[in-house]
Amino acid sequence: MEGFVIVLYYSNMKGPAPAIRIYNLFGESGDLPDVVHCETIAARSVLHDWTLAVHRHARLHQVLLIERGGGEATLDGRVVPLKPMQIVNVPVGHVHGFRFVPETQGWVLTIAAEILDEALLAAEGLRGALSRSAVVRGTPQIRAIMKQIFAEHAARDFGRAHVLRALSSAMIGLVARALTSESGGNGTVESSLFRRFEALLEQHHLERWSVADYAEALAVTPTHLNRITRAATGDTASHLILNRLIREARRNLVYTNLPVSTIAYTLGFEDPAYFSRVYAAATGVSPRAFRAQLHGDEG
Numbered sequence: 001m002e003g004f005v006i007v008l009y010y011s012n013m014k015g016p017a018p019a020i021r022i023y024n025l026f027g028e029s030g031d032l033p034d035v036v037h038c039e040t041i042a043a044r045s046v047l048h049d050w051t052l053a054v055h056r057h058a059r060l061h062q063v064l065l066i067e068r069g070g071g072e073a074t075l076d077g078r079v080v081p082l083k084p085m086q087i088v089n090v091p092v093g094h095v096h097g098f099r100f101v102p103e104t105q106g107w108v109l110t111i112a113a114e115i116l117d118e119a120l121l122a123a124e125g126l127r128g129a130l131s132r133s134a135v136v137r138g139t140p141q142i143r144a145i146m147k148q149i150f151a152e153h154a155a156r157d158f159g160r161a162h163v164l165r166a167l168s169s170a171m172i173g174l175v176a177r178a179l180t181s182e183s184g185g186n187g188t189v190e191s192s193l194f195r196r197f198e199a200l201l202e203q204h205h206l207e208r209w210s211v212a213d214y215a216e217a218l219a220v221t222p223t224h225l226n227r228i229t230r231a232a233t234g235d236t237a238s239h240l241i242l243n244r245l246i247r248e249a250r251r252n253l254v255y256t257n258l259p260v261s262t263i264a265y266t267l268g269f270e271d272p273a274y275f276s277r278v279y280a281a282a283t284g285v286s287p288r289a290f291r292a293q294l295h296g297d298e299g
Contacts, residue, residue: 069104
């Protein structure tokens with residue numbers, strides 16, 4: 001049980017910088033400070049001469065909507081032109097970059113993986129549709145909801161967090177619909193296998209199943225399972241298993257007052273100190289330090 005692989009993401013970690021930067025928000029290294037984050041494309045792009053070098057987000061999903069202007073996006077090595085009324089879907093962990101035409105107008109919606117975990121039901125198949133980086137046509141409905149999210153995010157009205165979660169859930173549903181519509185559906189054997197893997201991951205992540213366990217349940221080899229997860233998300237099955245565990249840990253740290261040791265035992269770790277090392281290696285900060293940051297504690 002304690003032989004779980006530790007994956008280093010280098011997020012906020014000391015030492016040599018990786019070749020591909022790890023950003024936690026659109027062009028900055030700070031952690032997601034809110035339920036979701038929504039800002040104009042210009043707000044941060046203008047600070048970088050309208051160009052954001054290739055990078056990835058370890059635990060954030062982003063949706064961009066181009067209203068006016070355009071440019072080009074680099075998505076996992078592909079350069080794709082950007083035009084008005086297009087949306088860009090950037091899944092967790094996918095490498096991407098942007099070069100916008102000056103004065104481009106639009107919005108960037110950033111959603112934490114924990115929020116997606118709450119909103120996406122495995123049986124509905126949305127996660128599979130949202131797991132590919134792509135540029136597709138937007139719709140007036142998507143634009144209207146994006147504007148609502150932007151206005152709600154800037155305000156501080158009663159019920160703000162609940163409204164933001166609801167609007168963001170609607171947004172990702174519409175984006176998944178647009179992605180599926182332009183891809184001609186998502187009914188291949190490979191995508192079906194990936195959806196089954198996602199469903200099993202939701203059911204058994206607390207049991208600490210290994211890649212071999214999931215492969216056996218799906219009647220495939222571990223090598224084939226890794227091939228499927230790489231095709232769907234660009235990441236290995238073992239990384240997805242670890243990410244799901246870390247997201248569950250973060251959710252417990254954010255939404256409960258459980259001691260770190262209790263969270264560790266709940267997640268199947270026999271040694272809370274080992275859990276803290278795994279968590280720190282994956283996120284760049286210890287569980288206690290992460291919780292202290294949430295509450296604004298010093299030291």
